[in-house]
Amino acid sequence: MPLLSYREAIRHALAEELQRDPNVVVMGEEVGQFNGAYKVTEGLLEKFGPKRIVDTPISEAGFVGLGIGASMLGIRPVIELMFWSFYAVAFDQILNNAANIRYMSGGQIHCPLVIRGPGNGGTNVGATHSHTPEAICASHPGVKVVCPATAYDAKGLLKSAIRDNDPVLFMENTLLYGEKWEVPTEEYLIPLGLADVKRPGTDLTIIAHGRAVVSSLAAAHTLEQDHGISAEVVDLRSIRPLDEETVLASVRKTHRVLLVEEGKPFCGVGAQLAFMIQEAAFDDLDAPIRRINSIDAPAIYSPPLEAQQLPDAGKIIQAAIELLR
Amino acid sequence: MLLIRRFEERSLRAYQAKKIGGFLHLYNGQEAVAVGCCSLLGDNDHVITAYRDHGHAIAMGMDIKALMAELYGKATGCSKGKGGSMHFFDPARNFWGGHGIVGGQVPLGAGIAYALKYRGIAGACLAFMGDGAVNQGSVHETYNLAALWQLPVVFVIENNGYSMGTSQARSSAGELSKRAEGYDMDWGICGGHDIYEVRACMAKFVAQARDRSKPAIVEIDTYRYRGHSVADPDNTYRTKAEVEEYRRSKDPIQVFRNALLAEGVLDEIGATAIDAAVRAEAEAAAEFAEASPFPAVADITKDVYWEEDNPSEKQSRGRIFFG
Ligand SMILES: Cc1ncc(C[n+]2csc(CCOP(=O)(O)OP(=O)(O)O)c2C)c(N)n1
Ligand SMILES: [Mg+2]
Numbered sequence: 001m002p003l004l005s006y007r008e009a010i011r012h013a014l015a016e017e018l019q020r021d022p023n024v025v026v027m028g029e030e031v032g033q034f035n036g037a038y039k040v041t042e043g044l045l046e047k048f049g050p051k052r053i054v055d056t057p058i059s060e061a062g063f064v065g066l067g068i069g070a071s072m073l074g075i076r077p078v079i080e081l082m083f084w085s086f087y088a089v090a091f092d093q094i095l096n097n098a099a100n101i102r103y104m105s106g107g108q109i110h111c112p113l114v115i116r117g118p119g120n121g122g123t124n125v126g127a128t129h130s131h132t133p134e135a136i137c138a139s140h141p142g143v144k145v146v147c148p149a150t151a152y153d154a155k156g157l158l159k160s161a162i163r164d165n166d167p168v169l170f171m172e173n174t175l176l177y178g179e180k181w182e183v184p185t186e187e188y189l190i191p192l193g194l195a196d197v198k199r200p201g202t203d204l205t206i207i208a209h210g211r212a213v214v215s216s217l218a219a220a221h222t223l224e225q226d227h228g229i230s231a232e233v234v235d236l237r238s239i240r241p242l243d244e245e246t247v248l249a250s251v252r253k254t255h256r257v258l259l260v261e262e263g264k265p266f267c268g269v270g271a272q273l274a275f276m277i278q279e280a281a282f283d284d285l286d287a288p289i290r291r292i293n294s295i296d297a298p299a300i301y302s303p304p305l306e307a308q309q310l311p312d313a314g315k316i317i318q319a320a321i322e323l324l325r
Numbered sequence: 326m327l328l329i330r331r332f333e334e335r336s337l338r339a340y341q342a343k344k345i346g347g348f349l350h351l352y353n354g355q356e357a358v359a360v361g362c363c364s365l366l367g368d369n370d371h372v373i374t375a376y377r378d379h380g381h382a383i384a385m386g387m388d389i390k391a392l393m394a395e396l397y398g399k400a401t402g403c404s405k406g407k408g409g410s411m412h413f414f415d416p417a418r419n420f421w422g423g424h425g426i427v428g429g430q431v432p433l434g435a436g437i438a439y440a441l442k443y444r445g446i447a448g449a450c451l452a453f454m455g456d457g458a459v460n461q462g463s464v465h466e467t468y469n470l471a472a473l474w475q476l477p478v479v480f481v482i483e484n485n486g487y488s489m490g491t492s493q494a495r496s497s498a499g500e501l502s503k504r505a506e507g508y509d510m511d512w513g514i515c516g517g518h519d520i521y522e523v524r525a526c527m528a529k530f531v532a533q534a535r536d537r538s539k540p541a542i543v544e545i546d547t548y549r550y551r552g553h554s555v556a557d558p559d560n561t562y563r564t565k566a567e568v569e570e571y572r573r574s575k576d577p578i579q580v581f582r583n584a585l586l587a588e589g590v591l592d593e594i595g596a597t598a599i600d601a602a603v604r605a606e607a608e609a610a611a612e613f614a615e616a617s618p619f620p621a622v623a624d625i626t627k628d629v630y631w632e633e634d635n636p637s638e639k640q641s642r643g644r645i646f647f648g
Binding site: 034055057058059060086088123124126297300301302304 | 346347348398399406407408409411412424426428429457458460461462463488489490491495496497561620622625629646648
């Protein structure tokens with residue numbers, strides 16, 4: 001199977017869906033002539049022309065809202081946020097319009113749009129540019145939230161997201177764009193809401209999404225090699241819908257749970273998972289659930305300190321060892 | 326202006342040596358705008374700007390040692406290594422940042438003006454933004470509030486022709502400062518390469534704001550020599566010739582230097598001495614930054630809440646940080 005970078009995988013998903021459905025439109029800042037701030041959309045303008053690949057001014061509330069409106073009348077906009085951090089400028093449009101219109105219209109209207117871009121820290125760009133909005137967004141019924149960790153997942157999930165009839169918030173990671181994984185050449189789709197056991201194990205379950213999956217896999221490898229601990233790594237892939245079945249099956253198998261998440265701890269994705277696990281599988285747990293998040297403060301700029309603010313393999317290994325004690 | 330230029334050249338070298346992380350948006354080519362505007366300000370006047378903030382910070386008198394240390398992410402930085410290049414602050418010098426979200430600082434600028442007016446202080450606030458920021462909704466809402474409430478704010482649009490890789494023609498309908506007419510505000514436009522021109526244009530608007538609480542929008546045309554940030558290869562949206570032409574004919578430092586030489590205020594020896602002194606200052610700032618310590622891990626959760634940093638004044642209960 002050919003190796004494809006995460007960036008290329010997303011680009012291929014966009015190109016395939018643009019090809020397949022004339023109503024798909026890619027829109028955002030610098031997506032066309034500049035080839036994308038992170039080069040995800042490179043070459044798409046040349047291939048599909050300015051009607052399909054639309055450069056916008058810096059007006060997130062405007063073009064996100066416009067995308068929602070267009071989706072109501074049959075367009076399938078895929079809107080790029082240069083950083084997910086800029087969602088805040090368009091928050092009203094996302095949460096009051098995209099998430100609510102189907103409900104408030106009694107199901108008469110639906111909003112098939114995707115908002116995508118990188119939502120991560122770890123690149124020393126400071127607090128304004130390092131938000132991880134999956135937990136905040138997923139707490140709003142009406143939107144779906146997807147956080148792929150690999151190129152394979154990014155491609156299959158984005159294609160499903162574009163075909164989905166509800167708004168999908170698709171959160172990528174700048175630190176993964178250059179990472180390569182095996183991606184088949186033939187077409188495939190990954191349904192939203194299906195978690196993936198990225199590494200089977202028996203001693204504990206590590207549950208993660210996005211780049212935290214990559215750190216968890218690295219940690220699981222070391223745990224096996226150096227400590228004889230067999231960790232199962234469950235990649236949620238999508239936060240809402242949430243694959244409770246896969247999570248619970250793993251918990252019932254290993255009886256110990258470590259949640260790893262780049263977002264902040266308070267009301268994070270882990271809080272929801274921990275609730276769900278204790279509610280459904282309390283008797284299966286042999287130890288309290290543990291979690292690792294970013295240190296609870298805005299993202300610090302200072303490069304060596306930001307590295308310590310985020311979850312990493314070292315912290316995961318330590319927590320796993322403690323969990324098994 | 327020269328200090329800004331040399332500071333940034335030095336910071337660029339540090340960035341290339343991987344001493345600085347994240348983004349570095351250089352102000353090279355635009356120096357006469359910040360210096361011209363800020364040179365008109367008095368003790369009660371204030372400044373706020375976007376992420377391309379090194380020039381404004383220096384023009385407002387910030388110590389370049391603290392700025393360089395901030396870029397290095399050191400505890401001695403102006404924001405203790407927490408903000409980085411885009412988030413310089415120095416309220417003691419009436420400099421309110423350094424803001425990373427395009428357009429996000431503009432309402433704050435009006436808010437500072439509101440506070441001045443409310444407190445009966447005869448001062449003005451200059452709210453700087455780029456030509457790309459004018460299309461943010463918050464900017465338009467703020468224009469209306471400023472005009473409606475006659476706030477002592479001057480919105481300064483630094484038009485360097487591009488927002489990242491998008492030219493003004495590809496991002497904005499109509500003339501930028503003329504949008505003021507829709508809000509019944511005064512507006513102006515001037516060149517930004519000649520510090521005298523900047524000062525002449527701005528003096529009137531600053532005075533109107535300060536003395537009569539009259540807001541205005543002023544567009545100052547300028548140019549950036551470097552890519553949007555140091556990471557921008559700068560090869561898709563403009564020609565090298567365009568950059569070179571501006572540098573050759575309109576470099577703000579060269580223009581000012583030539584004027585001073587022609588007026589006899591400065592001679593070649595004096596000019597060379599200033600340059601040498603400024604280079605040494607930039608070098609010393611880098612040495613200071615290099616020698617400074619990084620913050621400690623425990624510092625990550627400091628400066629988040631007033632009460633946590635001032636426990637003797639604590640009134641609320643409960644747990645505030647979570648792990
Ligand atoms: C709300 C928001 N959207 C997008 C960005 C990304 N971004 C940072 S700077 C910039 C271009 C701004 O151009 P302009 O206002 O002309 O300022 P200049 O860079 O020319 O100084 C963009 C798109 C951002 N920081 N904030
Ligand atoms: Mg600009």
